[in-house]
Amino acid sequence: MTINRIGLIGLGIMGKPMAKNLLLAKHNLGLYARNPATLESFTTNNIEKYSSPAELAENCDITITMVSDSPDVEEVIMGKAGIIDGAKSKHLVIDMSTISPKLTRSIAQSLKAKNIDMLDAPVSGGEQGAIDGTLSIMVGGSVEAFNYAYPVLQVLGKNIVHIGDHGAGQVSKACNQILAAQTVAAVGEAFLLAKSSGVDPNKVREALLGGFANSKVLELHGKRILEANYKPGFKAKLHYKDIGIALKSAEENNIAIPGTIMIEKYLRKLVEQGDGELDSAAIGKIVLDGNG
């Protein structure tokens, strides 16, 4: 199937640079935004603007959704004048938002009844990854849909893995979020132990980067924590939301993940004390402040 036009809904921190990369790759774009002012900066003539997700989907072959949370995804796909109302048979929805695996499976099933296909394709790599087109993309859905979408995903990311069936991408993202957050907390504990022992945590970080405890989190968030630079980046309140998804899944699957429960407390504390807009590296701040 030829891809004549790609629809994109969600022009936030992530969606905007993704749109730019799709345009650079010579794709025709279809855009919709709840607030039309968001679309003003998009002026090239390979862009069409639509007044509803349904209208957008009707005029595009693929619709990418990149919105904040489960209710937003549900609304643009299943809600009034939603994608499901406009999309023609064989349309593909690629949801790159981070939402619940369970909801993903349920939406995919509803779409399938109308012969619309879906991939869940949440990402890791943050704003910089979106700008550079180097996102890590975790994909759930059929192999056929994955192969069809692959050239488009390649424009947006670098490490693109087909994890499994519907929801598997979201499960992988949940795994990513619990691992990243716990590593931040562990880095916080290491720095706290160093500081309280009268040892420079900068030196400790330098030493640990060369050994077995090395991680992307120690490198990037470790630096943020030591500089007390919590400008986002990836906001704590969104990480909190993602951890909630993981804990809900754990509950549904009847498993215990106590490390995740611990970092949920840290993130909740950040949100409750009004620090939800900080980068989620601020988990380290909570640990360093002894609120562990």
Place this chain on the structure above:
Amino acid sequence: MTINRIGLIGLGIMGKPMAKNLLLAKHNLGLYARNPATLESFTTNNIEKYSSPAELAENCDITITMVSDSPDVEEVIMGKAGIIDGAKSKHLVIDMSTISPKLTRSIAQSLKAKNIDMLDAPVSGGEQGAIDGTLSIMVGGSVEAFNYAYPVLQVLGKNIVHIGDHGAGQVSKACNQILAAQTVAAVGEAFLLAKSSGVDPNKVREALLGGFANSKVLELHGKRILEANYKPGFKAKLHYKDIGIALKSAEENNIAIPGTIMIEKYLRKLVEQGDGELDSAAIGKIVLDGNG
């Protein structure tokens, strides 16, 4: 000061390859072992064997100790016919074992009274790092001693960082151990969440390696966990010992490190159920088995 001979006490998994690398670098070695049979394989003529740590220290300029635990270090340095009894003024003891920062400071002080200098220089990188001479070495002690020892440490490791004063190397190592162990546990939780959701954890690992949750632990221990390959490597019982050192320091410093308390439970469980000889990646096994 010229280095005519380097003494080495402790010819275990780590010490043996370190001895080989020192010999390859054309150093004369002095060896002592509680069990003389350990020394039988060392037959080249640039090796001298001694019958006590004191005799060894008397005939060497530097003594490296690489033994299992705090009591072993205390014995070879401070015990009967210990290093302190034989070492001449300006002798340098480099303790590369992993022991308590507090004990390190106390030993360093006793040695100083006899004009013997000391560095604590624990390592990360395991047996393979020792074999390849690519250990990460975290050093505590004076800048002068560090500079004197540097060419020798360069034979053994790659990322050699002077962290601070006596004990700072041990503090850094404790930080390394709590970060590494917590990351293993977090990887275990991620795999458990994937498996319980019917998603292949191998695929999840593959995806996460390309993103923000990437770490050496995910790469190496993640693979071990998925292959259920717990052949050591670095034994769980030694990691358990190291976490005990970290928790003792935390207690002395009056700080809370709850993530470390959690993984101490996992390691204790491993040791108590007779799995202390397994690689410490078996923390992931405990988590996967739902014993979290």
